[in-house]
Amino acid sequence: MDQTDSSGKATPKKKKRQEQESAQEEVTEVADDVLRMQLPINMPGLGHVNCYALIDNDGAALVDPGLPSDSSFKALEDRLRQAGLKVEDCHTVVVTHSHPDHFGGASRVLERSNGRMIAHHSFHLGMRGPEKPEVAVDDLHTHEHAENGESIPEDSARAEAHKPFTPGYSFSRGPTPWGGQAPRPPFKMRMKYGLLRLLGRTFMKIPTITDPAIGGDVIRLGGREFFVVHTPGHTEDHICLHDPENGVFLAGDHVLPSITPHISGLSVDPDPLQAFFDSLDTAAALEHIETVLPAHGHPFPDLAARCNSIKEHHHERLGKVKEIGREIGPATVNAIMQHLFRERSWGSMAESETYAHLEHLRLLGDIDGHNDDKGQLIYEM
Numbered sequence: 047m048d049q050t051d052s053s054g055k056a057t058p059k060k061k062k063r064q065e066q067e068s069a070q071e072e073v074t075e076v077a078d079d080v081l082r083m084q085l086p087i088n089m090p091g092l093g094h095v096n097c098y099a100l101i102d103n104d105g106a107a108l109v110d111p112g113l114p115s116d117s118s119f120k121a122l123e124d125r126l127r128q129a130g131l132k133v134e135d136c137h138t139v140v141v142t143h144s145h146p147d148h149f150g151g152a153s154r155v156l157e158r159s160n161g162r163m164i165a166h167h168s169f170h171l172g173m174r175g176p177e178k179p180e181v182a183v184d185d186l187h188t189h190e191h192a193e194n195g196e197s198i199p200e201d202s203a204r205a206e207a208h209k210p211f212t213p214g215y216s217f218s219r220g221p222t223p224w225g226g227q228a229p230r231p232p233f234k235m236r237m238k239y240g241l242l243r244l245l246g247r248t249f250m251k252i253p254t255i256t257d258p259a260i261g262g263d264v265i266r267l268g269g270r271e272f273f274v275v276h277t278p279g280h281t282e283d284h285i286c287l288h289d290p291e292n293g294v295f296l297a298g299d300h301v302l303p304s305i306t307p308h309i310s311g312l313s314v315d316p317d318p319l320q321a322f323f324d325s326l327d328t329a330a331a332l333e334h335i336e337t338v339l340p341a342h343g344h345p346f347p348d349l350a351a352r353c354n355s356i357k358e359h360h361h362e363r364l365g366k367v368k369e370i371g372r373e374i375g376p377a378t379v380n381a382i383m384q385h386l387f388r389e390r391s392w393g394s395m396a397e398s399e400t401y402a403h404l405e406h407l408r409l410l411g412d413i414d415g416h417n418d419d420k421g422q423l424i425y426e427m
């Protein structure tokens with residue numbers, strides 16, 4: 047069964063997906079001179095993030111060094127120790143995109159190693175706007191409890207998804223592009239997250255990009271050359287790294303083995319879903335790939351097959367959106383979202399994903415959209 051498929055029906059006793067497994071202490075060599083080090087994270091739908099160490103004569107380059115927390119940093123130190131390395135040996139940090147489980151640990155590493163920091167030149171863009179979850183809304187609710195066939199309470203899932211890691215993030219009360227106000231969490235939760243946000247600001251440092259990269263750049267890591275592949279979609283600044291000689295592809299969150307990344311409609315790109323499709327095509331067309339190393343989950347071999355199945359999942363969803371529109375007539379994003387998702391997933395994140403799909407269809411000319419007299423976007427199939 048395609049794990050990314052969502053039928054909209056309750057599926058008890060779902061198996062824990064590989065991206066949700068908690069971080070293993072064991073360090074594994076997943077390709078020549080490439081070590082997989084799993085660091086702990088606790089985000090909806092995710093149990094670990096893979097930090098890859100690319101080993102060379104001078105030490106190591108780290109790709110995605112995890113969250114800024116003490117526990118993540120301790121785990122990183124421990125994994126490096128197993129490989130005979132220290133944080134001071136990490137002369138380079140590469141960050142695939144501007145999400146905190148990927149870049150959060152970078153500053154701490156670089157303060158100790160005085161190394162260089164590589165990310166896409168538009169890196170800061172991903173920090174604008176409201177906090178977004180890492181994985182698609184469908185995949186948020188299979189976290190941990192999924193093993194027992196339970197679902198996590200809606201509020202805690204939503205609160206987790208709103209974890210205030212992004213600087214400047216606040217529960218926005220401003221209107222969304224599709225009309226209406228962003229949902230406001232209960233007072234108690236606002237207090238709790240207000241406090242966490244303050245703490246987050248003090249301990250989360252945004253790394254300085256010493257070596258901004260663009261697609262097509264060639265960078266030397268782990269004693270060989272990697273091509274930078276710009277893959278906007280999940281974020282505008284997402285990059286992957288490709289070493290064609292050894293068939294290694296570092297995929298970040300662009301292509302995950304069994305879940306799909308969150309594609310937000312709240313993006314500087316008018317059609318982030320199209321950007322994601324284009325980036326999936328780019329990745330699928332690459333030759334000389336034997337080992338795909340995702341930021342969450344286990345290595346896998348067939349990049350093109352996985353890209354195509356993720357595209358298929360979104361095309362199915364686009365078909366479902368059109369079907370809903372034909373069934374219910376002219377409708378708001380919220381109304382379409384309520385037909386597309388299970389009730390426990392309803393909320394701003396599900397609206398944002400629905401909006402991304404609707405805007406994609408509208409820009410293709412498949413559906414119409416207009417504002418009603420209350421400023422709400424109305425879509426018509």
Ligand SMILES: [Zn+2]
Binds near residue numbers: 143180
């Ligand atoms: Zn991400």
Ligand SMILES: [Zn+2]
Binds near residue numbers: 095148180299341342
């Ligand atoms: Zn991620």
